[in-house]
Amino acid sequence: xxxxxxxxxxxxxxxxxxxxxxxxxxxxxxxxxxxxxxxxxxxxxxxxxxxxxxxxxxxxxxxxxxxxxxxxxxxxxxxxxxxxxxxxxxxxxxxxxxxxxxxxxxxxxxxxxxxxxxxxxxxxxxxxxxxxxxxxxxxxxxxxxxxxxxxxxxxxxxxxxxxxxxxxxxxxxxxxxxxxxxxxxxxxxxxxxxxxxxxxxxxxxxxxxxxxxxxxxxxxxxxxxxxxxxxxxxxxxxxxxxxxxxxxxxxxxxxxxxxxxxxxxxxxxxxxxxxxxxxxxxxxxxxxxxxxxxxxxxxxxxxxxxxxxxxxxxxxxxxxxxxxxxxxxxxxxxxxxxxxxxxxxxxxxxxxxxxxxxxxxxxxxxxxxxxxxxxxxxxxxxxxxxxxxxxxxxxxxxxxxxxxxxxxxxxxxxxxxxxxxxxxxxxxxxxxxxxxxxxxxxxxxxxxxxxxxxxxxxxxxxxxxxxxxxxxxxxxxxxxxxxxxxxxxxxxxxxxxxxxxxxxxxxxxxxxxxxxxxxxxxxxxxxxxxxxxxxxxxxxxxxxxxxxxxxxxxxxxxxxxxx
Amino acid sequence: xxxxxxxxxxxxxxxxxxxxxxxxxxxxxxxxxxxxxxxxxxxxxxxxxxxxxxxxxxxxxxxxxxxxxxxxxxxxxxxxxxxxxxxxxxxxxxxxxxxxxxxxxxxxxxxxxxxxxxxxxxxxxxxxxxxxxxxxxxxxxxxxxxxxxxxxxxxxxxxxxxxxxxxxxxxxxxxxxxxxxxxxxxxxxxxxxxxxx
Amino acid sequence: xxxxxxxxxxxxxxxxxxxxxxxxxxxxxxxxxxxxxxxxxxxxxxxxxxxxxxxxxxxxxxxxxxxxxxxxxxxxxxxxxxxxxxxxxxxxxxxxxxxxxxxxxxxxxxxxxxxxxxxxxxxxxxxxxxxxxxxxxxxxxxxxxxxxxxxxxxxxxxxxxxxxxxxxxxxxxxxxxxxxxxxxxxxxxxxxxxxxxxxxxxxxxxxxxxxxxxxxxxxx
Numbered sequence: 001x002x003x004x005x006x007x008x009x010x011x012x013x014x015x016x017x018x019x020x021x022x023x024x025x026x027x028x029x030x031x032x033x034x035x036x037x038x039x040x041x042x043x044x045x046x047x048x049x050x051x052x053x054x055x056x057x058x059x060x061x062x063x064x065x066x067x068x069x070x071x072x073x074x075x076x077x078x079x080x081x082x083x084x085x086x087x088x089x090x091x092x093x094x095x096x097x098x099x100x101x102x103x104x105x106x107x108x109x110x111x112x113x114x115x116x117x118x119x120x121x122x123x124x125x126x127x128x129x130x131x132x133x134x135x136x137x138x139x140x141x142x143x144x145x146x147x148x149x150x151x152x153x154x155x156x157x158x159x160x161x162x163x164x165x166x167x168x169x170x171x172x173x174x175x176x177x178x179x180x181x182x183x184x185x186x187x188x189x190x191x192x193x194x195x196x197x198x199x200x201x202x203x204x205x206x207x208x209x210x211x212x213x214x215x216x217x218x219x220x221x222x223x224x225x226x227x228x229x230x231x232x233x234x235x236x237x238x239x240x241x242x243x244x245x246x247x248x249x250x251x252x253x254x255x256x257x258x259x260x261x262x263x264x265x266x267x268x269x270x271x272x273x274x275x276x277x278x279x280x281x282x283x284x285x286x287x288x289x290x291x292x293x294x295x296x297x298x299x300x301x302x303x304x305x306x307x308x309x310x311x312x313x314x315x316x317x318x319x320x321x322x323x324x325x326x327x328x329x330x331x332x333x334x335x336x337x338x339x340x341x342x343x344x345x346x347x348x349x350x351x352x353x354x355x356x357x358x359x360x361x362x363x364x365x366x367x368x369x370x371x372x373x374x375x376x377x378x379x380x381x382x383x384x385x386x387x388x389x390x391x392x393x394x395x396x397x398x399x400x401x402x403x404x405x406x407x408x409x410x411x412x413x414x415x416x417x418x419x420x421x422x423x424x425x426x427x428x429x430x431x432x433x434x435x436x437x438x439x440x441x442x443x444x445x446x447x448x449x450x451x452x453x454x455x456x457x458x459x460x461x462x463x464x465x466x467x468x469x470x471x472x473x474x475x476x477x478x479x480x481x482x483x484x485x486x487x488x489x490x491x492x493x494x495x496x497x498x499x500x501x502x503x504x505x506x507x508x509x510x511x512x513x514x515x516x517x518x519x520x521x522x523x524x525x526x527x528x529x530x531x532x533x534x535x536x537x538x539x540x541x542x543x544x545x546x547x548x549x550x551x552x553x554x555x556x557x558x559x560x561x562x563x
Numbered sequence: 564x565x566x567x568x569x570x571x572x573x574x575x576x577x578x579x580x581x582x583x584x585x586x587x588x589x590x591x592x593x594x595x596x597x598x599x600x601x602x603x604x605x606x607x608x609x610x611x612x613x614x615x616x617x618x619x620x621x622x623x624x625x626x627x628x629x630x631x632x633x634x635x636x637x638x639x640x641x642x643x644x645x646x647x648x649x650x651x652x653x654x655x656x657x658x659x660x661x662x663x664x665x666x667x668x669x670x671x672x673x674x675x676x677x678x679x680x681x682x683x684x685x686x687x688x689x690x691x692x693x694x695x696x697x698x699x700x701x702x703x704x705x706x707x708x709x710x711x712x713x714x715x716x717x718x719x720x721x722x723x724x725x726x727x728x729x730x731x732x733x734x735x736x737x738x739x740x741x742x743x744x745x746x747x748x749x750x751x752x753x754x755x756x757x758x759x760x
Numbered sequence: 761x762x763x764x765x766x767x768x769x770x771x772x773x774x775x776x777x778x779x780x781x782x783x784x785x786x787x788x789x790x791x792x793x794x795x796x797x798x799x800x801x802x803x804x805x806x807x808x809x810x811x812x813x814x815x816x817x818x819x820x821x822x823x824x825x826x827x828x829x830x831x832x833x834x835x836x837x838x839x840x841x842x843x844x845x846x847x848x849x850x851x852x853x854x855x856x857x858x859x860x861x862x863x864x865x866x867x868x869x870x871x872x873x874x875x876x877x878x879x880x881x882x883x884x885x886x887x888x889x890x891x892x893x894x895x896x897x898x899x900x901x902x903x904x905x906x907x908x909x910x911x912x913x914x915x916x917x918x919x920x921x922x923x924x925x926x927x928x929x930x931x932x933x934x935x936x937x938x939x940x941x942x943x944x945x946x947x948x949x950x951x952x953x954x955x956x957x958x959x960x961x962x963x964x965x966x967x968x969x970x971x972x973x974x975x976x977x978x979x980x
Contacts, residue, residue: 018729037713040740044711044838048731049738068722068730394736398715638908642921645907649900653863678903685895686859692888693810693855698817700856703849710842744845 001109003096003116006208010096010118014045020069021049022061024076024541025393026464027229027380028100030400031202031222032075035209042214051397052077054539055086062087076100076201077541082107083115098201100230101541103192119204194518195543197235202226203244210251217255217268218405224248224270224361225380225404228373233467234509234517245272245359252361268406269364274357275372276341279423280379282370283416286315286325286332286340292423294468298475299352303431314351318343365406379403379412382419385462425456426469430476439477439491443561445508447492448473449553452499460495461505463545469493470509478512487512490521492557497547504553506546519544528559565601565633569594569640576647583651586672591641598637601630652679656686658751660701702747712743714755723749785819789847792816796854798972801932801979803965804925805861805869806972810886813851820844820851862893867922870897927966934960934978935971942967 003009019040023033033049040047048069050061058077066087072095074083079099084107089095097108098118108115206223209215227248231241249272256270278296281289290296290311300314301307315325320340324332332340341357348356363371380400387396399411429450433439439448450460460466474491483489490511497505508521522543529536534552538545548556572590608623608630652675655663663679671679690700720733725745733739733754739746749755795809827840862869862885869885870893876883885893941952944967955961960980971977 018731037740041711041713045740046711046729046742047740050734051736064732064734068732398736641907642904645904649903674903674906678899681895681899681902685892685899688895689859689888689892692891693813693817698852698855700852700859703845703852706849706853707842707845710838710845 001111001113001116002120003118004120006118006204007211010116011039011043011208011212014040014071015043016045017071018046018069019048019071019073020061020065021047022052022058022072022074022077023049025051025053025384025397026076027377027384027400028200028202028226029076030380030397031226031229031404032098032200032205034222034401034404035202035205035219036073036075038219039205039209039212039214047073051394053393054541055081056539059087062089066090066093070094072096074099079104079108079117080541080543081105084111089114098204099541100198100201100235102196102198103194106191119198119201122198189523193523194520195522196518197230199236199240199244200226200230203248206251215251215255217252217270220248220251220255221268221270221361221363221405223251224373225376228360229377229380232374232377233464234471237516242359245361248361271362271364273360273362273372274341275360275362275374276344277356277358280375280416280419282329282372282375284420285328286320287322288420289329290314292420292427294426294472294475295356296353297427297430298472298479301479303427303434303476310351314344314347317347317350363407369407371407375416376403376407378419379415381464381468382417382422383411383415385465386418386422386459389458421456422459422465425459426472429469430472433473434476434480439473441483441489442557445490445492445560446474446477447494447557450493450495452496457496461497463505463507463540463542466493466495466505466507466545467509470507474509474512492521492560494553496550502550503547504550506548506553506556508544521546524560524563527563528556531559531562532556565597565630566636566640568597569637569644572644573640576644583648583655583667583670585670586648586675588672591644594637594641598634601634601637605630605634648675649678653682656683657701657704660748660751702744704747707743710742710744711740712746713738713740713758714746714750715739715758716754717756718754720749720754788812788816788819792847792850792854794975794978796850796857798979799854799857802969802972803927803929803931804969805858805865805884807882807884808858808886808889809854813855816847816851820847858889859892861925862889863896865923865925866893866897866900868924869893871922927969928964930962931965931968932960932962932980933968933972934958934980935976936978937976939971939976942971 021033021036023029037047037049048065050057050065052058052061052074058081062072066089070093072093074095074097076099078095079097080101080103082105083089083095083097091114094114094116096116096118097104100119102122104117108117200223202223203226206215206219209219227241227244230236231238236244252270252272277293278289279293291302296302296311297307300310302311312322315322318340320336320343324336329337344353345357348354361373363369363373363376365371380403383400383403384396399415402408403411403415433448439446450457460469470491470493473493477491478486488511490508492506492508494504494506497503506525508519508525510517510519510521525543525546529546529548532552532555534548534556536546536548538547540547568590572587572594575584575587575590578584605627608627612623612627652671655667656679668676690698716733716735716737716739718733719735722730723733724730725742731739731741733749738758739755746755750757791809791812795806795812799806823840823844827837827844873883873885873890873893883890935955935957938957939955942955942963944951944953944964968977972979
């Protein structure tokens with residue numbers, strides 16, 4: 001069921017209780033968790049916290065703690081699976097779910113009391129067509145489900161009530177029932193065919209903090225980082241991004257006006273600005289940042305000799321000496337530094353770099369450091385997902401937690417370094433994939449496989465890094481392809497996951513022309529795996545990822561082409 | 564040079580100001596031997612000086628004086644070595660409570676163990692005497708900032724019960740938000756780490 | 761401030777029940793805080809305030825009992841609990857500092873206490889502290905006695921080495937009343953100063969030690 005009044009039914013409800021937080025291993029979850037922690041601290045609510053990487057972790061954490069705790073708060077995990085069926089909890093255990101993964105499992109939505117979903121159903125204004133289907137379908141779906149007797153135990157009560165109501169309606173609608181049943185499977189399929197993301201959980205949590213009058217700039221920054229993460233990893237449409245960023249800007253102005261000048265020195269300053277789509281350019285050199293950003297690389301085809309020349313030309317026209325461009329940005333001449341943004345914007349049209357600027361936020365902290373939200377996201381990504389194997393995930397999680405909301409110098413420096421390596425490696429992969437023609441067209445889609453033993457391959461077994469690479473590859477492919485329909489092709493990438501077990505992770509991303517992050521691969525993957533009878537053990541909450549044994553990969557891709 | 568070994572003892576202690584290096588039995592006994600040797604030869608020389616006083620010529624007095632000051636210096640160093648070890652030990656007693664970690668216990672001489680037991684006893688006796696039911700001075704070491712703190716668990720500790728009956732599982736790398744007074748001791752033992760946000 | 765009053769109200773009710781304490785809780789806390797500051801900044805050990813400590817501890821446990829009955833969600837409860845925690849720290853820290861001084865200057869302090877005993881003056885240490893000091897000295901002496909059995913004729917001057925507090929160290933202080941004259945002994949030239957109420961100064965501790973003990977000067 002949906003919780004409508006978060007203030008009383010969630011925050012107020014938890015007062016004086018002991019709760020357990022399950023936090024998914026990603027940036028939005030960490031931000032959201034930080035906001036929630038600060039709220040819990042205010043009210044002296046005792047909690048314990050565990051990191052959840054996948055469904056296995058989810059089960060383990062529940063098993064270990066279900067005896068002692070009755071209230072679980074799930075952040076970005078659990079929404080897409082039938083929690084009651086998966087965990088078999090006692091009746092008095094209550095789950096609060098704030099999950100940006102979609103679609104949310106229908107059993108969770110129609111659970112009477114045990115599962116409480118904190119995010120409201122998607123606004124219809126945004127995606128009316130899909131939503132109207134969803135609304136209509138939800139009623140019908142439930143009814144049909146109750147008569148057909150399928151579903152989980154926890155729904156018995158609710159179903160009984162529904163059945164009574166249904167009594168009168170049933171006579172009238174009996175004839176339509178068969179139609180419904182046909183309709184049901186169709187609607188079910190329509191409901192679950194796309195994997196996508198809803199509004200970042202951190203923003204919900206920030207809005208809760210706001211309604212409790214406990215928001216501050218630190219919390220706002222967390223919400224900003226989470227939103228930026230969704231944008232950078234292609235989890236939401238541009239229109240939604242612009243909508244949310246305007247929303248957050250209003251908050252920023254409000255919070256800025258509220259703070260008095262005396263505390264300015266010690267506090268954060270968040271400014272709304274236009275920034276360039278150049279990765280980490282404040283922490284790198286202009287040359288590197290231009291070259292290794294997916295945006296400029298794809299627009300100017302920097303992997304080719306010609307592209308390289310174009311870049312030099314651009315630098316020359318900007319009046320930026322080569323020596324300066326290879327210099328760390330922070331130590332460039334002040335004049336050039338000031339002019340940099342303006343001059344690149346001016347030339348953007350000529351060099352096919354339209355919309356190189358995008359609205360975002362810059363964080364000023366302790367006079368010295370300026371970070372754009374994107375810088376922080378990339379750095380956190382590097383902290384979380386590109387750490388050497390020797391460092392276990394909990395340590396990475398701790399590092400990331402410490403880095404938010406106020407950046408911690410040591411961790412950040414390491415993170416920035418790793419992020420730079422990551423972008424270099426990605427660029428090289430794209431370059432060699434194009435040169436060696438390794439991006440293979442399989443008819444309805446194209447695919448690319450990262451071989452084992454490839455330099456730094458271990459990074460790409462992590463979800464978000466892989467997603468970033470996939471987007472880069474697809475854009476690069478489309479920009480180079482002679483096929484006019486190239487932008488209508490989705491991409492599948494695969495990287496080794498677990499060398500010992502011989503499994504690989506597979507990710508599908510929608511074609512560029514869709515301009516929507518809704519991902520239909522989840523269902524397709526399931527079907528393909530069914531067809532070839534491969535043993536899959538999917539541990540991901542995001543169903544556009546899939547894990548199969550390497551030996552089945554070729555057959556799997558074959559099966560996909562037929563679907 | 565006389566006294567060098569004794570200085571070595573001091574240096575050894577100085578090198579690790581926060582922890583306790585193993586009790587250096589060998590070096591201490593070497594210093595003791597040196598002193599014994601010095602004292603004995605001083606006694607011999609003093610005797611011969613006594614006998615030869617009538618004879619003019621070289622006096623042994625400067626040698627004796629020199630040796631004597633070497634002995635005094637050695638004594639000072641030994642005292643400093645042992646006294647400072649006791650100070651460290653005392654600090655640790657406050658830090659870890661009655662039971663020392665075994666790795667530190669190995670580093671003590673048996674005299675030090677005796678001393679520590681006695682110290683603990685008199686401390687406990689004192690604490691019992693204050694107030695009606697005594698006061699545990701080993702808690703509330705730092706001024707409290709808030710009632711609750713965020714901690715991270717560093718080891719697989721197992722279940723832990725709070726005063727109000729709440730049970731929680733302290734698993735490595737899990738995080739918790741707990742009453743400060745109840746986890747203070749676990750923090751000092753290194754089971755939990757206080758996270759300052 | 762309001763919370764403070766509430767706190768004191770809580771303490772007050774306790775007073776009425778016992779009805780034997782003349783001191784109001786606010787004053788008690790104030791006295792304790794002053795004692796704590798003085799002890800913290802004075803180089804030597806000061807006359808004990810154990811009566812106040814015992815009183816305060818008694819009130820704290822009573823307060824905690826009272827708080828047990830207050831509802832869990834009352835915001836006041838957490839504030840009061842925090843205040844109790846703070847006061848407990850105050851007391852604990854006060855007693856700890858005294859113990860530390862006793863340990864450090866054990867010979868010196870015991871000697872002073874003995875002379876006070878002979879002159880029938882009030883002792884600075886409490887009985888328990890005295891026992892602790894004696895035990896501590898015994899422990900230390902034993903320890904070194906064992907260590908120094910190197911040679912029968914080893915020089916024994918070391919026994920006379922006593923660590924003394926540096927009473928000439930400078931302290932920050934604030935006078936609580938008008939003080940006619942403070943003697944600043946600079947060599948032979950005894951100079952005196954007149955100090956207004958509430959004025960603050962940096963001064964050599966031995967010039968004000970008596971005033972501190974009397975309570976006319978507060979170390980800060």
